[in-house]
Amino acid sequence: MTSTVTPPLGDTERKPGRTPAAAPGAATRRKRGDGRFVAVCLLPALALFALFMIWPTLSVFRMSLYSWSGFSAQERFVGLDNFAKLLDDQQFLRSFQNTVALLVIVTVVTMGLGLALAAVMTRQKLRGRNLYRFVLYIPNVLSVVVIAAIFSAVYDQENGLINGTLRLLSLDGLQQVWLGDQSVVIYSVAFAMVWQALGYYMVIYMASMASVPEELYEASALDGAGAGRQFFTITLPLIWETLRTTLTFFILSAVNLSFVLVRAMTGGGPDGSSDVLLSYMYQQAYTNSSYGYGMAIGVVVFAFSFLVSLLVSRATRRPPLQY
Amino acid sequence: MFKKPLALAAAAATALGLLAGCSGGGDDAGGDKKTLKIAAFEGGYGRDMYTELIAAYQAKNPGLDVRLQISKTLEDEISPNMKAGKFPDVVVLPQGRKAALSETLVKDKALEDLTGVLDMTVPGEQTTVRAKLADGMIGLGTNPYGDDKTYLMPMFYAPTGLVHNKALFAEKGWKVPATWDEMFQLGETAKAQGVALFTYPTAGYLDSFFFALLANVGGDEFFTKVMTYEQGIWQTPQARQTLDITTRLLSYAAKTTVGYANEQDFTKNQQAILDNKALFMPNGTWVVGEMKDAPRAKGFAWAMTPLPAVSAGGKRHLTTIVESAWVPSGAVNKDAAKDFLAYLYSDEAAKIFAKSSAIQPIKGIASSVTGEIAGFYGLYDDPSITALVGGFANSAPVEGVSIKTTLFDTANSIISGDKTVEQWQAALHDASEKLRQAGS
Numbered sequence: 175m176t177s178t179v180t181p182p183l184g185d186t187e188r189k190p191g192r193t194p195a196a197a198p199g200a201a202t203r204r205k206r207g208d209g210r211f212v213a214v215c216l217l218p219a220l221a222l223f224a225l226f227m228i229w230p231t232l233s234v235f236r237m238s239l240y241s242w243s244g245f246s247a248q249e250r251f252v253g254l255d256n257f258a259k260l261l262d263d264q265q266f267l268r269s270f271q272n273t274v275a276l277l278v279i280v281t282v283v284t285m286g287l288g289l290a291l292a293a294v295m296t297r298q299k300l301r302g303r304n305l306y307r308f309v310l311y312i313p314n315v316l317s318v319v320v321i322a323a324i325f326s327a328v329y330d331q332e333n334g335l336i337n338g339t340l341r342l343l344s345l346d347g348l349q350q351v352w353l354g355d356q357s358v359v360i361y362s363v364a365f366a367m368v369w370q371a372l373g374y375y376m377v378i379y380m381a382s383m384a385s386v387p388e389e390l391y392e393a394s395a396l397d398g399a400g401a402g403r404q405f406f407t408i409t410l411p412l413i414w415e416t417l418r419t420t421l422t423f424f425i426l427s428a429v430n431l432s433f434v435l436v437r438a439m440t441g442g443g444p445d446g447s448s449d450v451l452l453s454y455m456y457q458q459a460y461t462n463s464s465y466g467y468g469m470a471i472g473v474v475v476f477a478f479s480f481l482v483s484l485l486v487s488r489a490t491r492r493p494p495l496q497y
Numbered sequence: 498m499f500k501k502p503l504a505l506a507a508a509a510a511t512a513l514g515l516l517a518g519c520s521g522g523g524d525d526a527g528g529d530k531k532t533l534k535i536a537a538f539e540g541g542y543g544r545d546m547y548t549e550l551i552a553a554y555q556a557k558n559p560g561l562d563v564r565l566q567i568s569k570t571l572e573d574e575i576s577p578n579m580k581a582g583k584f585p586d587v588v589v590l591p592q593g594r595k596a597a598l599s600e601t602l603v604k605d606k607a608l609e610d611l612t613g614v615l616d617m618t619v620p621g622e623q624t625t626v627r628a629k630l631a632d633g634m635i636g637l638g639t640n641p642y643g644d645d646k647t648y649l650m651p652m653f654y655a656p657t658g659l660v661h662n663k664a665l666f667a668e669k670g671w672k673v674p675a676t677w678d679e680m681f682q683l684g685e686t687a688k689a690q691g692v693a694l695f696t697y698p699t700a701g702y703l704d705s706f707f708f709a710l711l712a713n714v715g716g717d718e719f720f721t722k723v724m725t726y727e728q729g730i731w732q733t734p735q736a737r738q739t740l741d742i743t744t745r746l747l748s749y750a751a752k753t754t755v756g757y758a759n760e761q762d763f764t765k766n767q768q769a770i771l772d773n774k775a776l777f778m779p780n781g782t783w784v785v786g787e788m789k790d791a792p793r794a795k796g797f798a799w800a801m802t803p804l805p806a807v808s809a810g811g812k813r814h815l816t817t818i819v820e821s822a823w824v825p826s827g828a829v830n831k832d833a834a835k836d837f838l839a840y841l842y843s844d845e846a847a848k849i850f851a852k853s854s855a856i857q858p859i860k861g862i863a864s865s866v867t868g869e870i871a872g873f874y875g876l877y878d879d880p881s882i883t884a885l886v887g888g889f890a891n892s893a894p895v896e897g898v899s900i901k902t903t904l905f906d907t908a909n910s911i912i913s914g915d916k917t918v919e920q921w922q923a924a925l926h927d928a929s930e931k932l933r934q935a936g937s
Binding site: 241243244248256259260262263265266322323326330331332351352353354355356437438439440441443444445446447457458460461462463464466467 | 576580596597600601604605699700753755756757758759760761762765894895896897898899902906907908909910913915916
C-alpha cells in the first residue's frame with residue numbers, strides 16, 4: 175500500500191494565488207506498472223457500479239416503453255404510449271406541480287435561512303453557538319418516520335403545537351387544518367422538509383465560511399463596510415462554489431425526501447392533493463399494477479432532475495475566485 | 498503483531514458472509530428432502546399462530562422441510578425474489594393492501610388453479626374441504642374471473658360495518674338506526690348534543706361502506722354490475738342515490754375527520770368513537786385489538802351494526818372481508834402446497850387460529866368466538882342481514898386509473914367542499930368505462 179509515491183512538497187512555503195497542485199516531476203516518477211495496478215483495483219468497484227447503478231437505470235428506460243404488471247412474463251411493447259398517457263393524467267400533473275413547488279419553496283427558504291444562520295454563527299461571536307448548531311442539526315439525523323410523528327403532533331388540528339399556540343394568542347382565526355386542507359397541505363410538507371434540512375445546510379455553509387480568511391473582513395471593516403455589506407461582497411462570492419453544490423442536493427432532496435415524508439405523513443392525501451412525483455410513481459407501479467407506466471414517470475423524474483441540475487449549474491457558473 | 502492478520506481474517510469473513518448472504522435462500526442443499534416455503538402476512542392476528550401451526554404440520558410431515566416467512570411488510574420481502582423467478586409455495590395475504598400483490602397476480606393470471614383443493618380430504622379427517630367450508634364462501638372473492646375455478650382459498654373472514662359504542666346508545670336512550678331516515682334523524686339529535694354522527698379512520702375504510710351501500714340500494718345484481726364495470730352503471734339512478742346518501746352522511750362527519758384521515762393520524766379518528774365525540778365509523782374486528790390500550794369513555798363497549806336499509810324492511814348487507822391463501826403458478830412444490838392448504842381447514846389448525854381470534858369460514862366455528870368481537874360475528878345470525886363478499890373485479894390494469902381511489906378518496910374532497918357530487922359521479926363513470934374497455 176505504501177508503494178504510491180507522495181510527491182515531496184518542494185519548497186514548503188505556499189504562495190497565495192497558487193493552488194497546491196501536484197509538484198512537477200511527480201508524474202514522470204510514477205512507474206508504468208502503477209496504472210495497471212490502479213485499473214485492477216478499480217475494476218471491482220466499476221463492476222459493482224455498472225451492475226447496481228448503470229444497468230438498473232438503463233432498465234428503467236427500457237421498461238418505460240412496455241406495459242407490464244411487474245411480475246408476469248407478459249411484457250407488451252407499447253412504444254411511447256406511456257408518455258403520451260402521462261400528458262393526459264391530471265393526477266400526474268398535480269404531482270409534478272407539487273414536486274416543483276416543493277423544490278422552489280424548500281430551496282429558497284432553506285438556503286436563505288441556512289445562509290443567514292451560518293453567517294450569524296460564524297461572524298457574530300454568539301454565546302452558546304455550539305449549542306444552537308447542535309440543536310439545529312438534530313433533525314437531520316432523525317428518521318423520517320420520527321419526523322412524521324413529530325409533525326403529526328405539531329400539526330394536530332385540535333391540540334397541535336401550532337393551533338394550540340395560536341389559540342393561546344387569541345389568534346383563532348389563523349388556525350388551519352394543516353394536513354386536511356387541500357390548499358395548505360403541501361406547505362405543511364414543505365415546512366417539515368425545511369425543518370429537517372436546515373441544520374445540515376447550515377453546517378455546510380458554516381464550514382465553508384470558516385475558510386474565508388479573516389484579513390478580508392478586517393480590511394473591509396477598515397474601509398467602513400458593515401456586516402451586511404461584508405456578507406454580500408465577501409462571504410457570498412467566496413462560498414459560491416459551495417452554494418452551487420448544495421443546489422444540486424436541494425434538487426435531489428426535493429425529489430427523494432419529499433416522497434418518504436409524504437408517504438409517512440399524508441399518504442398523498444387528502445384526495446391526492448399532496449402527491450409528489452415519486453409517490454405517484456409508486457402508486458402506479460405497485461398499487462395500480464402498471465409497472466411500465468411507473469417507470470415512465472421514473473424517466474420523467476430522471477430527466478427533470480438532470481435537466482434542472484444542468485440548468486442550475488449553468489446559470490450559477492462564475493469564474494472561481496481565489497484568495 | 499497479531500492485529501493485522503486478525504483484521505484481514507475478519508474482513509475476509511465479512512466479505513464471504515456478504516457473498517453468502519447474496520446467494521442465500523437459493524437452492525435447498527438438503528438433498529432429496531422437499532422444502533415447502535410458506536409466506537404469511539403478519540397482521541392483527543400476530544405471528545404466534547403461524548409458528549405454532551408450522552410446528553404442528555412439520556411434526557406430521559417429517560419428510561418435508563417447512564419454512565415460514567412472516568412479516569408485516571411481506572410484499573417487500575417476497576416480491577424481489579418473485580421477480581427473479583423464486584416463488585414461495587403458499588402465500589397468505591389479505592387483499593386490498595397497498596402493494597396489491599394478490600391483485601396484481603390475479604390480473605396477471607399468475608395463480609395456480611386450486612379448485613381441486615376443495616375436493617381434497619382434510620388430512621387426518623374424513624370430510625372434504627368443500628364440505629367444511631361455510632355456505633356462500635365460494636364466490637367473486639375466491640373465483641376472481643367469475644367462473645367456477647377457485648384461485649383464492651378463503652382463510653379468515655371478518656365482518657365490517659359501522660362500529661359504535663353500545664353504552665352511549667343505552668345511556669342516551671338512542672336506537673341504533675335501521676333505515677337511513679332514522680340515521681339522519683339521529684344525526685340531528687346527536688348534533689344538538691355536540692356529537693358528530695359519522696367519521697372514518699381514512700377514506701380507504703369506506704370500501705366496506707360502499708360495497709354494502711351499493712348492494713343495499715340496488716340489490717346483489719346491481720352490486721355485481723358495479724363491481725364488473727357494466728357500461729353506464731355509474732349513470733344509473735341507483736348509483737346516484739348511493740352517492741347522494743353518502744354525501745348527506747358526509748355532511749354529518751366530525752369536522753376533524755379529514756385532517757386526521759392519513760396513515761399517521763387515523764387512530765385519532767378512531768379515538769373520536771372511544772371519546773363519544775362521534776357515533777359511527779366504518780371499521781372491522783381488528784379495531785378492538787388496535788385500540789386496546791387507548792383511553793375510552795366510561796362503560797365503553799364495542800358494537801357493530803350493518804349499514805341501514807334504504808327503506809324500512811329493506812335488505813341489509815354486511816361486507817365481509819376474506820383473507821385468502823394462494824399458490825403462485827411459479828411455485829416449485831405445488832402438490833405439497835395443496836396438501837398444506839387442505840390441512841389449514843383441519844380442526845387442529847382451526848383451533849390454533851381461533852386462539853388468536855383468526856376465524857376461518859368453517860361451519861360452526863363462529864359460535865366458538867369469545868370476547869368483545871363475539872357480538873360482531875353474532876350479526877351473521879340475524880336473518881335480515883346478508884353477508885356480502887367481494888369487491889371490484891380485477892380488470893387489466895389501466896395506467897393512471899384507479900376506481901378505488903376515485904370512489905373512496907374523493908370523500909375527503911366532498912367533506913371539504915373541493916369537489917361536488919356531480920364531479921364525483923362523472924369521474925367514477927369515466928374510470929369505470931376505461932376499466933371495462935381494458936377488459937380482464
